[in-house]
Amino acid sequence: MKISSNINGRRGKMLGRRDFLKGAAAAPLLLAGASRGASAAESKLTAGISKKAARILIVGGGTGGIDAAARLRRAAPKAKITVVTPNAVHLYQSGQVFVAAGLYRQADNRRSTAELMPDGVKWVQDRVTAIDPENNRVETQKSGKIPYDVLVVATGVKHDFEMIDGLNEENLGRNGIVSVYFNHTGKGEADGGEQTRQWLERIAEAARTKEQKVLFTIPAGDVKAQNASLDILLLGLDLFRGKGPGGSGDVSRNVKITLAAGNDYLIASKPFDKAVRAILAKEKNVELRVGTELTAVDVKAKKATLESDKGTKDIGYDFLHITPPISAPACVADSDLSMQTGERAGFVEVDPVTLQHKRYPNVFALGDVAALPAKSGAATRDMAIVIQDNVANYLEGRKLDTKYTGYTAVPVKTRYGREMLIEYDRNGPAPTFPLDPTVPRWIWWELDLHLIRWSYFELMMHGLL
Numbered sequence: 001m002k003i004s005s006n007i008n009g010r011r012g013k014m015l016g017r018r019d020f021l022k023g024a025a026a027a028p029l030l031l032a033g034a035s036r037g038a039s040a041a042e043s044k045l046t047a048g049i050s051k052k053a054a055r056i057l058i059v060g061g062g063t064g065g066i067d068a069a070a071r072l073r074r075a076a077p078k079a080k081i082t083v084v085t086p087n088a089v090h091l092y093q094s095g096q097v098f099v100a101a102g103l104y105r106q107a108d109n110r111r112s113t114a115e116l117m118p119d120g121v122k123w124v125q126d127r128v129t130a131i132d133p134e135n136n137r138v139e140t141q142k143s144g145k146i147p148y149d150v151l152v153v154a155t156g157v158k159h160d161f162e163m164i165d166g167l168n169e170e171n172l173g174r175n176g177i178v179s180v181y182f183n184h185t186g187k188g189e190a191d192g193g194e195q196t197r198q199w200l201e202r203i204a205e206a207a208r209t210k211e212q213k214v215l216f217t218i219p220a221g222d223v224k225a226q227n228a229s230l231d232i233l234l235l236g237l238d239l240f241r242g243k244g245p246g247g248s249g250d251v252s253r254n255v256k257i258t259l260a261a262g263n264d265y266l267i268a269s270k271p272f273d274k275a276v277r278a279i280l281a282k283e284k285n286v287e288l289r290v291g292t293e294l295t296a297v298d299v300k301a302k303k304a305t306l307e308s309d310k311g312t313k314d315i316g317y318d319f320l321h322i323t324p325p326i327s328a329p330a331c332v333a334d335s336d337l338s339m340q341t342g343e344r345a346g347f348v349e350v351d352p353v354t355l356q357h358k359r360y361p362n363v364f365a366l367g368d369v370a371a372l373p374a375k376s377g378a379a380t381r382d383m384a385i386v387i388q389d390n391v392a393n394y395l396e397g398r399k400l401d402t403k404y405t406g407y408t409a410v411p412v413k414t415r416y417g418r419e420m421l422i423e424y425d426r427n428g429p430a431p432t433f434p435l436d437p438t439v440p441r442w443i444w445w446e447l448d449l450h451l452i453r454w455s456y457f458e459l460m461m462h463g464l465l
Helices: 017-040 063-075 093-100 192-206 228-240 270-281 377-395 442-458
Strands: 002-007 010-016 055-059 080-084 089-091 110-112 121-124 128-132 137-140 145-147 150-153 212-218 255-261 286-290 293-298 303-308 311-316 319-322 363-365 412-415 418-420 423-425
Touching: 055 063, 055 145, 063 080, 063 121, 063 150, 063 377, 093 192, 093 228, 093 442, 150 377, 192 212, 192 228, 192 319, 212 228, 212 303, 212 311, 228 255, 228 319, 228 412, 270 286, 270 418, 363 377, 418 442
Parallel strands: 055 080, 055 150, 080 121, 150 363, 212 255, 212 319, 255 286
Antiparallel strands: 002 010, 089 110, 128 137, 137 145, 293 303, 303 311, 412 418
8 A cells, every 4th residue: 555645735755554654653742742843943833924036045955954945935935945955865864873773774864855855946956165145145166156135054064073183084984983973965975874883793793802992082062963972872882782683692891981072061951961971870881081072093003182171191992983073164164154253163153043144134044054052953943943934024024033942852862772852942951742851761762763764754854844
């Protein structure tokens, strides 16, 4: 039995019965989440309607760019909307953790950009090389200059492995070094999940005969997907105990893990940070060092340089997992749209509530490239709601009254079959559901594993969630 979907006024791809039933089973939870998200963004999803025939240009075709395009297509039906992005393949980046866990294939996280692009939206398959807000235009690699009336910046960020001395992307997947974050969104390629899966297996195999020193590092400052490195650490512990797919014997006693985190927290919300630390504290073979950042790697000698307020120290490792520093793409960082100083220098300088640029009122930004702390798919989805309303309000000369509350979600997989659904905003914990959010539960694991990816491609990427 096949069931056809009709999304955004077009005939969608054919859904198998199993996928349809999964979506139907998830409906109550997804609708509750959508309602909560709308509240978090302080929008009813119908507030901003514009009849202006404006030129809206969206730079970037990732999560934020396509979600915003779908929403703006409805909020400003007469506008000419253009998305500039080079990637022919769209990646569900959150799925890399499940690839590393042996539960997804890399192909499960890929979709054609053309398939996801909303009807009535022009796609320019090109790369923006410069943004000129003084003259309301961008420059592209192949298509020349493109003018706009309203610009929405949704480029995402660069995983800047080269900011660590002695390291570059060619080192990843070799000499015991990996990162689950490693991908090339422009090419639609992601190797980090598969490399990390192989890395975990190699640790388990080596630990059968000899103690293995494993180092996890998280940089200081804003981090994309705060949970991903914690996911790999905690799921890895389960694998080393012989659990999970392919588990074969308990070798955990021979695996000694150090987690070096550049900030003085793991999760940027105190109640959740306390809960995650309590989980790690129960692991006798895990040492947590907060306020400690990886600054250099000697790849051949397998030595890492860690810096803290106590000084610099070199430590040896057998295996190293890196959460990379992030930076804004050059076209953004080198433009007048970027912040010039401070910890978020190079990122788009927006009002944290309205997402409107602080100096150029016809420019908005969302997602990881915005100079805001939240860097997650859930945060981007809430920002897209704000963009939908406030761009339409701006075009009509109305007050920008839809507000982004700082909401984000970073679900931490505490072991196979259990997950902590971490949600918070500027005021603290902001749980969607009436359950203690600091308790890992099987329902969040099942929702994440079986339903979130489906809802991402079939709902969120069509502006419907």
